[in-house]
Amino acid sequence: MxxxxxxxxxxxxxxxxxxxxxxxxxxxxxxxxxxxxxxxxxxxxxxxxxxxxxxxxxxxxxxMPARIFGHREGKEESIEFLLLNHKGDIWECLAKPGKKAKIGSIIEFSPKLKAEVVDITDDGSRFLRFIYDGIFEEILDKLGEMPLPPYIVEKLxxxxxxxxxxxxxxxxxxxxxxxxxxxxxxxxxxxxxxxxxxxxxxxxxxxxxxxxxxxxxxxxxxxxxxxxxxxxxxxxxxxxxxxxxxxxxxxxxxxxxxxxxxxxxxxxxxxxxxxxxxxxxxxxxxxxxxxxxxxxxxxxxxxxxxxxxxxxxxxxxxxxxxxxxxxxxxxxxxxxxxx
Structure with a gap:
């Protein structure tokens, strides 16, 4: 087939x-x-x-409001991450542009949330270990955006x-x-x-x-x-x-x-x-x-x-x-x- x-x-x-x-x-x-x-x-x-x-x-x-934006420590760029699933504080994410999220990179999202890139899969997904001050879900609610599918281009x-x-x-x-x-x-x-x-x-x-x-x-x-x-x-x-x-x-x-x-x-x-x-x-x-x-x-x-x-x-x-x-x-x- x-x-x-x-x-x-x-x-x-x-x-x-x-x-x-x-x-x-x-x-x-x-x-x-x-x-x-x-x-x-x-x-x-x-x-x-x-x-x-x-x-x-x-x-x-x-x-989840699973679309979040961060940057590498000391950098001005914006990297978009889409959280997919997790075990504990380690999340599988899609990253755009992915080339900026290399293993070992520290990504800052806010004063209360950052993450380390700990692995990269064959298809380019990133595994991030999140480090945070407070309750992760509450932080995500404030920072995250709704992850609409790519074929929806109009704002919800x-x-x-x-x-x-x-x-x-x-x-x-x-x-x-x-x-x-x-x-x-x-x-x-x-x-x-x-x-x-x-x-x-x-x-x-x-x-x-x-x-x-x-x-x-x-x-x-x-x-x-x-x-x-x-x-x-x-x-x-x-x-x-x-x-x-x-x-x-x-x-x-x-x-x-x-x-x-x-x-x-x-x-x-x-x-x-x-x-x-x-x-x-x-x-x-x-x-x-x-x-x-x-x-x-x-x-x-x-x-x-x-x-x-x-x-x-x-x-x-x-x-x-x-x-x-x-x-x-x-x-x-x-x-x-x-x-």
């Missing part, structure tokens, strides 16, 4: 640069994963396609619009964007209809935006992301699977979490850890039955993932229709329900 098999033409003007005034006012494409049939609704109509007894699983991660007026209304667990370098369409009122209506709502956590890394640079899909190395599934959530998911109820994932991050830990019966357990699962066509889903998602970049691991839930032909046809119908694409764009 080739990376070029997942390409499509996207006019630049269809890349959404800002969120709509109303979260649930975006468009919703319905895609039948068996027949390929396509229909067009508004996102608030999703409630009509969720059935009593369904289990709706969402990712409650919260985006309200940072909360790049957070889901149910975000709780801070740690992501990017939003789980399928969840941006939900309002608290819509979630309440969904619950009143008899649909169970659960939350898992996966901290999204910017590796999700990295292009697949190899032509043979099998040669691509996936990034790792940290996840948490609690005991109560695992019990509810396992009960639903045993009762034959539908598991509906909100976002590819939720799918990555559930499928990483599911056994052959689709059961999951209370656990946390790092996943580098790579889902592409021929993958057999064990836990998830349906997916609410956004429209993804050409030749990305995410369009490969959604193509494995339906098929490559069905998804590429749906994307072709989305372009013809002038849907809005990517993080602030419209949504798709694959059922």
């Amino acid at each position: 080739k990376t070029s098999d997942f390409d499509y033409d996207l006019p630049k003007e269809l890349i959404a640069q800002h969120p709509l005034d109303k979260r649930d006012g975006s468009r919703l494409m319905l895609v039948n994963k068996s027949t390929g049939e396509v229909d067009h609704k508004k996102f608030y109509n999703i409630i009509d396609y969720l059935n009593p007894g369904d289990l709706l699983v969402l990712n409650d991660t919260r985006v 007026e309200d940072n909360e619009r790049y957070q889901t209304v149910y975000s709780r667990e801070i740690g992501s370098a990017a939003a789980p964007t399928a969840g941006l369409h939900f309002t608290k009122e819509l979630l309440e209506k969904i619950k009143e209809k008899g649909i169970e709502i659960l939350f898992i956590t996966l901290h999204v890394g910017l590796g999700t935006f990295r292009p697949v640079k190899v032509e043979d899909v099998n040669d691509h190395k996936m990034h790792s992301e940290f996840y948490i599934i609690t005991k109560d959530v695992s019990k509810s998911i396992n009960k639903a699977k045993d009762e034959g109820r539908r598991i509906v994932a909100v976002g590819t991050t939720t799918i990555r979490t559930l499928e990483s830990v599911a056994d052959e019966k689709g059961h999951v357990k209370e656990t946390s850890g790092w996943t580098d699962i790579f889902i592409y066509p021929a993958y057999k889903f064990k836990c998830v039955d349906a997916l609410i998602t956004n429209f993804h970049l050409p030749q990305s691991t995410l369009i490969m993932l959604v193509s494995s839930l339906a098929s490559r032909e069905i998804i590429l046809n749906a994307y072709k229709i989305a372009v013809e119908e002038r849907y809005r694409f990517f993080s602030f764009g419209d949504a798709m329900f694959i059922y």
Whole structure:
């Protein structure tokens, strides 16, 4: 299977640069994963396609203000760092310009925050050991900016619009964007209809935006992301699977979490850890039955993932229709329900 098999033409003007005034006012494409049939609704109509007894699983991660600017000791330049993930005080970061952040360099961000570059990966990521006076998260809140994806070039007026209304667990370098369409009122209506709502956590890394640079899909190395599934959530998911109820994932991050830990019966357990699962066509889903998602970049691991839930032909046809119908694409764009 080739990376070029997942390409499509996207006019630049269809890349959404800002969120709509109303979260649930975006468009919703319905895609039948068996027949390929396509229909067009508004996102608030999703409630009509969720059935009593369904289990709706969402990712409650919260985006960090992960873009910070610093300079080498005694230098006037500005170096941009994007925090991806961490173990203790050592963070993996993207650096721009990276050539100025060499191993051993001391980077100053503020009187209360500096860091030492302790390692550089083959792909150019930097590992920084942060040294700070106070609470790191509070310092980051004051210094950091929201890490919008590179295809969004317009300024975001309200940072909360790049957070889901149910975000709780801070740690992501990017939003789980399928969840941006939900309002608290819509979630309440969904619950009143008899649909169970659960939350898992996966901290999204910017590796999700990295292009697949190899032509043979099998040669691509996936990034790792940290996840948490609690005991109560695992019990509810396992009960639903045993009762034959539908598991509906909100976002590819939720799918990555559930499928990483599911056994052959689709059961999951209370656990946390790092996943580098790579889902592409021929993958057999064990836990998830349906997916609410956004429209993804050409030749990305995410369009490969959604193509494995339906098929490559069905998804590429749906994307072709989305372009013809002038849907809005990517993080602030419209949504798709694959059922």
